[in-house]
Amino acid sequence: xxxxxxxxxxxxxxxxxxxxxxxxxxxxxxxxxxxxxxxxxxxxxxxxxxxxxxxxxxxxxxxxxxxxxxxxxxxxxxxxxxxxxxxxxxxxxxxxxxxxxxxxxxxxxxxxxxxxxxxxxxxxxxxxxxxxxxxxxxxxxxxxxxxxxxxxxxxxxxxxxxxxxxxxx
Numbered sequence: 001x002x003x004x005x006x007x008x009x010x011x012x013x014x015x016x017x018x019x020x021x022x023x024x025x026x027x028x029x030x031x032x033x034x035x036x037x038x039x040x041x042x043x044x045x046x047x048x049x050x051x052x053x054x055x056x057x058x059x060x061x062x063x064x065x066x067x068x069x070x071x072x073x074x075x076x077x078x079x080x081x082x083x084x085x086x087x088x089x090x091x092x093x094x095x096x097x098x099x100x101x102x103x104x105x106x107x108x109x110x111x112x113x114x115x116x117x118x119x120x121x122x123x124x125x126x127x128x129x130x131x132x133x134x135x136x137x138x139x140x141x142x143x144x145x146x147x148x149x150x151x152x153x154x155x156x157x158x159x160x161x162x163x164x165x166x167x168x169x
Contacts, residue, residue, distance in 0.1 A: 002026060002125065002133060005151060009136065009143040016155025017148060025150050026125055032157055033118040039161075040111055043169075048107040052167040057097060059168050063110045064102030065093055066160050067117050070153055074121045077149045080137030081128045087138040125150055 001024045008014045020028060040063070048059040057065065072091045079088055102110065128146060136143045 002128075002147065002150065005134075005145055005147045008148055009145060012142070013144060013148050013152055016159060017151040019155040019158040020151050025147075025154065026122060028154050029118060029122055029125075029150075032154060033115065036157065036161060037111060037115055039169075040164075043107065045107045048110075049103060056167075058103055059164065060102045060105065060107065060110055061097050062160055062164060062168075063114055064100050064105070065097050066157060067110070067114045068096050068100065069093070069156055070114075070117045070121055073149050073153050073156070074117070074124055076137070076139055076144075077121075077128070077146050078124055080135055080144070080149070081132040081146050083135070084137055087141055090140045121153060 004020075004022060004025075005017065008017055043059065048063075051058050069091070076088050133147050134145055136145050138144070139149075
């Protein structure tokens with residue numbers, strides 16, 4: 001079992017980590033994947049292409065953002081777990097969404113991508129030993145541990161799934 005971080009190095013990370021219930025992070029991420037894909041699997045292509053308000057992302061863009069964010073956070077986990085000494089860069093979420101053209105992809109492609117990325121995240125976590133789990137690295141000139149990033153992935157999804165439930169569905 002991967003322990004919940006006892007100390008969050010940066011209060012910004014607590015925004016997501018605090019949303020995650022206690023328990024084994026691999027089990028949490030796996031159950032989360034099943035629940036998210038089940039809920040979103042019934043959404044139509046047309047509905048996924050709509051926003052809930054002017055200037056907001058479409059549901060396709062939200063799912064694309066979630067997928068890209070998990071890719072970036074998983075890379076950060078990998079880099080820190082493998083002793084990367086350099087500070088890792090930030091991610092401009094609006095630039096990523098704008099450049100990705102998620103609305104041109106099918107809803108099925110986006111859901112398959114989300115599923116694949118989560119599978120890859122779980123595979124990565126399974127390779128991280130206890131010493132690496134608590135290892136700190138630097139992201140955007142701020143310290144963060146591998147465990148904090150893993151819980152942050154789960155919390156990020158919980159945050160967006162609440163927005164989806166409240167605003168889109």
